[in-house]
Amino acid sequence: MHAKIFKPTEDKARKGGLATNLAETSITIDGVVYEIDPGLVKEKPYKPRQAMQSLVVVPVSNHRAGQAGCVAPGKRFQMYMRLASMK
Structure with missing residues (x-):
């Protein structure tokens, strides 16, 4: 399934992506013209007192530069400015 993202799209098809930690690695995927960054x-931080990990949702770092439009014109939709104002 992961290799599918690197395959060329059909004629007139577009690729879009939901930004994850992958967006911070600066991997450029040809054909991605839209990116949604939530x-x-x-x-999964490790908690030494409990000797366990837990899954937590945290704000992204500012390092994400976005990969949409790196190879061709594209658009990035950042959702976190709105999230920051809701706090």
Whole structure:
């Protein structure tokens, strides 16, 4: 399934992506013209007192530059400005 994103699209088809931690790795995927960045990420920090990990949702770092439009014209939709104003 993961290799499918790197395959070329059919004629007149567009690729879009929901930004995850992958957006911080600066991997460029040809054909991605739309990117939706929700501004949140799931992490599994280790809690030494409980000797366990738990899944938590935290705000993204500011490092995400977005990959939509790196190779061709594209658009990025950032959702976290709105989230920040809701706090």
